[in-house]
Amino acid sequence: MAVATSSSKVLNNVEAVRDTLYEALKNDDRVVILGEDVGARGNVFLITKDFAKEFGTERIIDTPIAEASIVGIAVGMAMEGLRPIAEIQFADFIYPSFNQIVGEAAKTRYRSNGEYTCPMVIRTPYGGGVRGALSHSVSVEALFYHVPGLKIVVPSFPADVKGLLNAAIDDPDPVLFLEHKKTYRLIKGEVPDGHYVIPIGKADVKKEGSQLTVVSYGLYVHWALEAANQLESEGMSVEVIDLRSVRPMDRTLILQSVRKTRKLLVIHEDNKFGGIGAEISAMVAEEALFDLDAPIRRLAAPDVPAMGYAMPLEEAYMSSPAKMADAMRDMVKF
């Protein structure tokens, strides 16, 4: 676990979200938060607890259970100069707002010829491994990353949560900010004090290695690191890249790493078919074919519509450090 220094403190991911939102509300009057239960209850994960008392119900706005209206209102607020942070309580319920995100927010700058932008953040917890079953386990990044004009950020470490959420709030265009709910309290780390920004679109090498590049994001970065450390004890060297933003994607860093290791494994929780792994694989095949010493491989969820509730089904759907280590081992030895 990280040790706090005088200019930083150790937070878990959910605390990092809370602290960042709090600072944003304090520093910028234009920042407002709207969503179901964000006010009186303080969000289901208590992220915005007591915010309404301090900042008032005009800035911390409880909304009806109507996702289309949450995002739609946020679009209007953003175009009128506010910096709304819209919360979708669980990513599984984002679909009613699909049109507001894809059809409105993402297109605003383009259709107004740059006259209007849509500086808003849509925060939502996603992902499984928490026995959330059918309606509380989904990964939605692949549904949205095809959409030009929309940025998608998926941090996995507390320090990245803060830097990227600050960047998302500052961004003049809409940002979908995905928070893996299993990492909320599981992952702790040192978070620097004060305002700082991590540029959206820059991936991060979380572990350097020479025999295989693993690209992942969200919860799976942590598991991939666990697996990579296991392999290291077996004498193999794996580089783990945390994508952090799935769009824009840090193609340069991925290519740089693959050109070094010559092998690529993409790991994500979302379904394999048409997932982020497909895009990364195609990009690397296009750009770095003659650097590859093994077929690109994707380790991802099977092609089933949702995660089961029963433990064996959840485990079958999700990857694990052991499954990842197996895949990595195969690839290093290929």
Place this chain on the structure above:
Amino acid sequence: MPTTITMPQLGETVTEGTVERWLKKAGEPVEKYEAFLEVSTDKVNSEVPSPITGTIRELLVQEGTTVAVGTPIAVIDDVGAASKAAPATKPPETKEDRDTAPPKSRDAMAESANQEPVPGFNIPQLEVKSAAASSGAPAMVPPRSNGQREEAALRGVSPAVRRLAREHHIDVRNVRGSGANGRVTADDVLAAAKLVPSGAVSAPPAETPRTPAKPGPGNTSTYADPIPGTTIHLSSMRRIIAERMVESRRTAPHAWSMVEVDVTNVWEWRKREKDRFERDTGVKLTLLPFFIRAVVESLAVFPLMNAKFVSEGPSIYVEKDVNIGIAIGLPANLVVPVIKHADKLSIKGIALAAGDLIERARKNKLSTDDLKEGTFTVNNTGANGSVASAPIINAGQAGIVTMETVVKRPMVQDDDSIAIRYMMNSCLSLDHRVVDGYVASGFLADLKKRLESMGPRGAL
């Protein structure tokens, strides 16, 4: 059937070439299209691919020897020759044999393909009659041994291994694989390359070591892979660069001058155009074409800079054409391909011509014609981060100008305000026999004026 390989013609007007390095020895197998020889002319090094799959029978010309285009330099036996020449040991074919015989092998197909003439190579039409053929025995089924074992070895060879093997002149079939099921991995090829520093393919190593062997004293390394404590054998290109540089320094009295240029406008112009340009043309828009355009315009005003000193007479010949050489640094050497008639090209045209030359230079695909007839040279030293340099004139030209790194600097403006501007130095080496300071300074001042007044609203 033996095929005689002749010295290829590497450029339209080239009449001879030097056998720089044999990448294969006699008795070694060679794949169709696999490079087996490096040929150099005075300015270009080029790998020569084999027109057929076979075995090197004989190398007719020693390394370092220069021969005329068309001179026989090697003989390759195609893969079918061995089987034809072998004694017939197989009994006459039965129906069962036919039914169970493997389909026509790749080797056999390659053999028939080899009957077709390959451009640039002489294939004698002499048929070497095999023992089997002359004795009237039935033709043998092509052996499963060599060709098919090699085929199996090549299966599972990844793109990276193919590329590295080609770059290091390693025959993958001779490398013991450490990957799954004995697959040859990229690391295996790199380890093998370290064992064979000369690049020649040796006998199969008994075991490919995971850690490369350290070279002993007296060994040689290559310019691309210099190893401390070893000697680098000069390629003929490297030798000629050395000779030319000395000659230029000795014959042309070099004078040097530098101007400081505010290239903010050019910078902004390029920034505005670069994405669209790359999307439209597939070529990256650098600052170089803008600089070259300004240089050719200044050369039009100062034609003496586009001239050469002629010892006979002696006299000065003012060039008719404006052909700009661009210096391109490669790992092993420097090439200066020429944009012909650069004065007739727009910035876009220059960018495309330069892009083409740079790409071909990097792929070792330049012909000697690309390197001829330069009348003035532009050296983009700024690409390497240099802020001032004193280049040596490309012998036979009156000058060479460099474009140094563009840096942001606070500059005092005419109205005494201070602004952040993109600044660049441009340096000129001139042949003092051709021009003096008056013309050279005039040229540099004109160049500066043009660069500073360029764009950013102009057309490419």
